[in-house]
Amino acid sequence: MFKADFDLIIVGGGMVGASLACALKNSDLKIAIIETFPASSTQQPSYDDRGIALSYGSQRIFESIGLWSQLTCHSTVITDIHVSDRGHFGVSRLSAQTENVPALGQVITARSMGIVLNKALEKQKNIEFICPAKVVDLQQYPDHVAVTLDNQREISAQLIVAADGVNSTIKHLLGLGSLEHNYNQTAITANITPERAHNGRAFERFTDSGPIALLPMSDNRCSLVWTVQTGDETAILSLSEQDFLSRLQDRFGYRLGKLLKVGQRNAYPLKLMQADQAIQHRIVLIGNAAHSLHPIAGQGFNLGLRDVAALADVLIDHNGDCGDARLLHDYKDWRLQDQDNVINNTNTLVTLFSNDNPVLGHLRGVGLTLVDALPVAKHWLAQKSMGLDKKQPRLARGVKL
Ligand SMILES: Cc1cc2nc3c(=O)[nH]c(=O)nc-3n(C[C@H](O)[C@H](O)[C@H](O)COP(=O)(O)OP(=O)(O)OC[C@H]3O[C@@H](n4cnc5c(N)ncnc54)[C@H](O)[C@@H]3O)c2cc1C
Incomplete structure (x- = not known):
């Protein structure tokens, strides 16, 4: 049998790819990560200044990976979420106290997350971080896969994990199609300092031109995601x-x-964007390479991290060949429902709330008021936004791999 250079090659060392490497850093797997830009580069697309709302479920995964104590130094607790609709009645409030959890989520900048993840990967004997380098070609063989880098180096593995973002090179090289919907919306991000203390409250305000989110951060700043019609952003x-x-x-x-x-x-x-297939012969797509979402509900990275937890779960039990087709099918079957649900729910939210139809406006008001009044509905919504309503991989249950 061909002896591959690595068990696993992760293409893309952004938030999702680096999290997978961290999840497997104590395993016996020999891993390579290939990343185009160093984490400190201003061109690194994953680690910029946008605030990322991590769900309580994501916090639990990072606790099991052993990184939460480092991440928490940079994060701000979300104790309450306030949802409203501009120009219509009805608000909905979710609270950590009512849900009996320490926090509904935490906000951390992507940049701080990059610092913590990359530091954790330094000096790992089983991990080679190949950066700066770009994957430009791919070859699939019966018992291994190989990639060619832009410096002409060729490396092989039993499995390739494509964590190379929404414009995934691996997806492109495989000729995979995808479902795509252009919202004709653009998100403007910035840090805002308000007059009053945020006191851990996150705000989601729907407006006729698109939603506005303000997430609590350190020094009483708020991380803004303001969605506008494309063309208005300039x-x-x-x-x-x-x-x-x-x-x-x-x-x-x-x-x-x-x-x-x-x-x-x-x-x-x-x-x-949702790729038509998340797995192919000895290849799996995760994170934004598999599905890219509107940030309206702050679910993109949280969903990608659940991909990481499930993939790490099946890989840790591998039978000697981590590119085995059964293993990849187990992963795909496990993840499909969660991915479809989050994509559909997010898409419905965007469609329902980015709309100035007065009838829909009235229905939204009724919906928000009902959710606020009904503890069962509120609990369901809070469990969903914390990422706690699914069959949980070991890392999400607090079990170390
Ligand atoms: C405004 C905004 C706000 C958001 N807020 C939230 C939030 O609050 N909560 C949340 O959960 N999510 C949020 N998201 C979503 C989140 O940012 C993404 O889900 C996350 O960045 C996806 O990470 P990734 O590692 O899969 O992809 P990326 O971040 O795109 O990383 C891909 C990496 O692959 C590298 N790469 C690409 N091609 C190659 C190649 N050929 N060879 C080698 N390397 C390559 C890139 O350099 C990059 O480092 C938000 C997104 C936006 C736009």
């Missing part, structure tokens, strides 16, 4: 600080008092 990004804040204030309202300061602004075009 004018909004070029507004003066004062004009930007007053435009945002008009859309968000005064729940946090006057909005006082805004940091650097960035824009991300938004689309839904």
Whole structure:
């Protein structure tokens, strides 16, 4: 039998790929990670200044991986979530106290997460971090797979994990199709300092032009994700600080008092993408390479981290060949329902709430009021947003691999 260079090659050392390597760092698997940009590079697309809301389920996974104590130094607790609809009645409030959990989630910048994940991978004897290097070609053989890098190096493994983001090179080289929906929306992100203390509250406010999320961060800052119609972002990004804040204030309202300061602004075009197939011969797609979501519900990375936990779970029990077809099918069958549910729920939210139809507006108000009034509905929603409602892999149950 061909002796491959590695058991596993992870293509993409962004948040999802690096998390998988961290989850497997104490295993007997020989792993390579290939990443185009060093974590410190300003071009690194995964580790920028956007605030990532980690669900309580993701916190548990990082606790089992042994990284939570490092991540928590950089994170801010979400104790309450307040959901409202601009210009319509009805609000919904979720609270950690009511759910009997220490937090509904935590907010951390992608940059801080990159620092923690990359540090954890330093000096791991079983992991080779190949960076900067880009995968440019792929070959599949019956008993192994191989990739060619842009420096002409060729390396082989039993399994390739594509964690190379929404424009995945591996997906492209395999000729895989995908379901895609362009929302014609762009997310503007920035850190905002409001007049009043956020006290751990996260706000999601739906408006006729798209949702606005403000997530609690350190020093009473809030991480903003402001969704606008594509085309409007250029004018909004070029507004003066004062004009930007007053435009945002008009859309968000005064729940946090006057909005006082805004940091650097960035824009991300938004689309839904789900790869037609998550597995192929000796290849598996995870994270944004498999599914990319609208950030409306802050679920993209949380979903990708559940891919990581489930894949690590099946890999740790491998029978000597971690590219074995049965293992990949087990992984795919386990993950499909969660992925489909999150994609459908997120898509429904975007469609339902990015709409100025008065009938839908009324229904949204009724829905939000009902959720607020019914403890069972609230509990269901909170469990979903914490990522606790599925069959849980070992890492999510607090079991170390
Ligand atoms: C505005 C915004 C807000 C968000 N907020 C949240 C939130 O609150 N909560 C949440 O859970 N999610 C959130 N998300 C989603 C989250 O950012 C993504 O789900 C996450 O970044 C996906 O990580 P990934 O590692 O799969 O992909 P990426 O972050 O895209 O990383 C892919 C990596 O692969 C590398 N790469 C690409 N091609 C190659 C190649 N050929 N060779 C080698 N390396 C390669 C890239 O350099 C990159 O490092 C948000 C997204 C946006 C846009």
